[in-house]
Amino acid sequence: MRKEMSDVTKRIVTGLCKYVLLFCIIAYIYWVYSYSSTKDVPFEKTKEALLNSMNDESIQNMMDVSSRGLKRYYGFNAAEYDGVMMYIGNNGLSAEEILLIKVNDEKQMNELEAAIKQRMKTRIKDFENYAPDQAQLLREAELIIKGKYIFLAVSENADKYKRVFLKLI
Amino acid sequence: MVFSSFTFIFTFLPITLILYYISPRRVKNMILLISSLVFYAWGELIYIGLMVLSILFNYFCGKDIYLKMCQNENDSSGHLSVDGNQKKQKNMGVRISFVIAIIVNLLILGFFKYYGFLIDTINTVAKTKIEYRQLGLPVGISFYTFQAISYLIDVYRGEVTAQKNIINFALYIAMFPQLIAGPIVRYIDIEIQLKWREESLQKFGEGTRYFIVGLGKKVILANSMGKIFESVSQNFSSGIKMSIMMMWVGAIAYTLQIYFDFSGYSDMAVGLGKMFGFDLKKNFDYPYISKSVTEFWRRWHISLGTWFREYVYIPLGGNRVSAKKHIRNLLIVWMLTGLWHGAQWNFVIWGLYYGVLLIFEKYYLTKYLTRIPKILQHLYTMLMIVIGWVFFFSESAGSALKYLGMMVGIGSKGFLHSQDCFVIVSNWGLWLAGIICCTSIGSGILNRNGYEGNGKWFTDLAYMMLFVITISWLITDSFNPFLYFRF
C-alpha cells in the first residue's frame, strides 16, 4: 500500500538517516558523559566545598552531628563508611539537614538510600501537623546518589547545595 | 537482568512466553524485541538509549551499503561476471560508507570500553596525570557491536541482503537470549529464522533441557567455584602467603568457574532461543577435553573464534600467506581477542600468550604432540589453559607472575596446609561434579535412563530434580556473580 519510493530517494533518505543517527549518538554520548560519569573525589574535598557554600547564617542555625548523628538518627555506624558529614537544624522545629556520606563499597548504598527515604517519609508525617513549612522542605529535599557519594539536602538552599555537589563530582 | 535470577525465571520469562505465544505471527518479533529491550533496561537503564541508537544507525548503514551496491551493479550491468569478480569492484561510495560505518561502531565500543585504559596507559608511559571521569561500561556492548559489524561486513561482501524490516534487524542485535553474553550470532546464521521459524512444544522442551543444564552449571558449579576462588584471591591480594596447593586450588577453581559460568550462560541462551523457535549455534564443545591448545580454541567461545577468523584473520590473509605474515596475522588476531575481553594489559598478554602458543604448536609442537600418550597431551593442554587463566584473572601482569611463582613455590608458604585439605575435602562433591561435567559424562549421567518407554519419564524427572536443586541453591546463596559481564 505504500508508495514505492524510487531508488534514488531511498538512497538519499537512508544516507540522511544515517548521518542524523550518527549525530544523535554523539549527542547521546556527550549527555551520558556529562550526566552520569563520576570523578573519584576524596571525601574531605567534597565536604569542604559544601561547607564553604553554606553561608554563615545557615551554619549558625545548624549543628554538626557528624560523629554520632548517623547512629542516632539512622542507626548506622559512621566507622563503616569512608566519610560522614551530617548537619541538622539546632532546634526541634527545624527539619533542616545536610547529609553527605561516601561509602567504601557500592553495596552499602542501597541500604543507606532505603533508610534515608524511610526517615524522610516519617519526618514528613511528623512535621505535617505542627510545622507544615518544614514538611514542605522535606518534600522538596534533594537526594542525590552519584559515584560513591550519597547526598541529602533538606533546606531552603537545597538546590544551591545540590549544584555545588554535582559540580564537584 | 541475569538469567540466573528469580526475576528472570519467574516473572520475565513466563510473561514473555505468554505474550509471545498468544500473539499472531506478524507481531511475534515485535513482542520479542520489546521484551528484549525491557530485559536490557532492567539491568542498565541509562544505556538502553545507546543500544537503540546503535541499532538504528547500523540498520540505516546496512541499507545504505546495500543500496549503493545494488546501484553499483546496475550501473555496470551487462558485465555480470560468473566468478564473482564483480563483487570486488566496488566504487568509492560504497567503500566509504562501509568504512565509516565500521569505524563508528569501533569508536563507540572503543570509547566506552577503552578510553579509561588508554588514558591510564598514557599516564603510565608518559608520566602525565591526565584526570578523567569514569564512565560505566554499557552491558553487552562488545557482543552487540560485534554482531552489528559482522552484519555490515556480510552485507558488504554481498553474502546477505540488508534487512529491510527494522524490527527484524533490531531483533537480531538485541534478542535477549544472546544479548548480554553471547554467543555472537552471525547474521547469515539467523537471517532466515528471523522471518521463518517454527516453534513447537517439542522444540520448547528441547530448549528447556538446555536451559536447566545451563542454569545448573551456572548456579551450582560456577558460583560455588567462584566462592572458593574469591577467598584465595582475597588472601592473595592482601598479601597473605598461602601454600602451593592452595594457589593451585584457586587457579583450578577459577578454571572451572569461568567455564561453567560462560558455557552455562551459552547453554541457557541456546535453550531460550529454542523456546522461541530459534536455533542458535553452540558456543562451547567440552573445551577442557582438548588434547592441544589448537583444539581448545576450536571448542572454547566458538562464536568469538569464528568472528575473528571470518572478519580479521581471513581478510588479513589467514594462513595462505608466507610464514612470516601468517605469524603476524595470528599475533594480531590474538592480541585483539585478548583486548576484546577487557581493557587491561593482562588481557592483552593473555591473548598474546595463546597466540604464541598456537604459533608454536602449529609450526613446531604438533608433530611431537601427537606422538606422546594421550594422557600427557591432556595434561599439557590443561596446564597451558590453567596458566592462561592466571593471566586472565590477575589484575596486572605483575601479579599474574607473582601468582604463577607461588604456584611453583616462589613466595609461597609450604606445600599443603590443613586448611587447604579442608577446602578440598569439604567440597569433594563439587570438585567431582565439576570434573565430570567438563566432559560429556555429565550429560550422560543425566540422560542415563534414556528415552525408551518409561525411561523418558525418569530422564525428565532427573532434569526437573536438577532444576529444583538449582532453585534451592539460588534461594540459599546470595553469591551470584557473572564474570563475562564486563564485556
Added chain:
Amino acid sequence: MLEKEKQERKQGDIILGMMFVIFILVCNLGNYILADQEKSQEENRSLAQKPELDKQSMIRGSFMDQYEDYLSDQFIGRDAFREFNIFVKMVGGSRMESDVFLGEGGQLLKNITKPDQKMLDANIEAINSLAQEVVGKNAEDKEGVENQAAQIQVVENQAAEEQENDDQEVENQETRRVFMLLVPDCTEIYQELLPEFATVESEKEWFDTIENRISDDIIWIDGLSIMSKYKKEKLYYRTDHHWTTLGAYHMFCECKNILGVSDKTDESGDQEEASEEQAVENAKKSENEKQYEVYPITTDFNGMLSGNSGFCPNEREEIDVYIPKEGAVSVIVNYVDQQKRKTSLYDRYMLEEKDKYSVFLGGNSSLIDIRTTSTSEKKILLIKDSFANCFIPFLTEYYSEIVVVDPRYYSGTIHDVMDTYPVDDILFLYSGATFLNDNNIKGFIMD
C-alpha cells in the same frame, strides 16, 4: 540415533517442557496466594517486602535489586528449600556454611578470622584512654598491685589491694577500677571438635596481645583459662554462639574475687578485711556459700548458628536460669531509650521468638539501668555485647546499680553515661568474636 529413539526423545522433550511450565506456574500461583512474610524465624531476620516504585530507584536500579530480593525472600517453601539445599551440600562434603563449622557431635562452631588490625588498635587505644581518665590518678600507686590482680588464685594481693583502696581515698572520690573480660568463643576452647582439616585463627594469641597492650590501669581477667578449666561441662550451646548460663556461672564464680564481691554482708558494702587469713576464708566461703537453683526456662532453643548456617535445624536445647537459693534481690530494669521499666531480668515474650537467648534482658538494648535491692552500695558500669546478658543476673546480688551499655546501639558517648550514672567500677565484657571485629567501641569512648 534410531528413528524410534528420536521419537521417544521428542516425546520426552514435550513432557519436560510441560513439567517446566507447570512448575513455574505453580510456584507463581503459590507466591501470589500466600501472604508476604515479614520475618523469617529460621534465619532470624526480616524479609524483604514489596518494593516501592519511584523514579530515583528505577533509574539507579535499586528497585530492580529490591524486587529480586523480594521474590527471593518471599518464595514459597523458602525454608524447605534451604533445608534441602544444606542437605545436598552436606552430602557433597560441606562442613562449613556461612562461616559456621559443623563439628563433632553436632557442635556448631563459628569461624574465627583475623581481626582488622587498625580497628583493634583503635579499640585498645580507646579503652586505655578511658582507663587513664578513670583510674589514672592512682596509676603509680596501683601499678605494682594491679599486675598481679589477674591471678585469681592470689587472693592475698587482693586483700592488700583493697587495703590500699581504703587507704587511698583520694579527696572524696572512691577509686574506680576498670576491668576487662574477654570470653573466648566456643571454637577456641573446643578446637578438637572442628571437622577434619579445618583450622581457625587462634584467639588465644590475640587475647595475649591485647592483654599486653592494655594499660596497667586495667585489670585483666583471664577468661580463656577459666573457660578451659571447666571444659568438660557444657559451657556453650551447640547451636548458638553464646555461652550457657553454666558457663557464665563458672566465669562469675572465678571472677568474684577480682571484682571484689563477696557474700559477706556488711553495711558499708566495701570489703574491710581485718587480716589476710580472714580474706582467704571469706573467699572460700563465698564459693561454697552461694547456692543456686537451676531452672530450665525453655527446652526448645535452636540458636543463631543453626539458623544462619542451616545445620542441625532440628536440634533443641535447654536454656537455664540460676536463681539464688537465698539472698535473692528484686530488680527494677529501666530500658532508658525505650522508656520502659520491667521488674524482671528475664523477658518471657522472647521465648516465643527463635532467638530465645534474648530471654536474658530482652536481648540487646542501647542503655539499661538496673537497680537492685542489694545491700551493697557498689555500682558498676558494664560495656558489653550480648554475652553479658546471661552474666548480669549473677551480679545483681552484689551491686546496687548496674548500668549496661552496648556501644553498637547506644548513640551517645561513655561520658554521657558516666555523667548521668556515676559508678564505682567499669567492666568491659565481650566475647572474643565481637571485640575483635567491632568498630563501635572507639566511637563510643572517644568522640
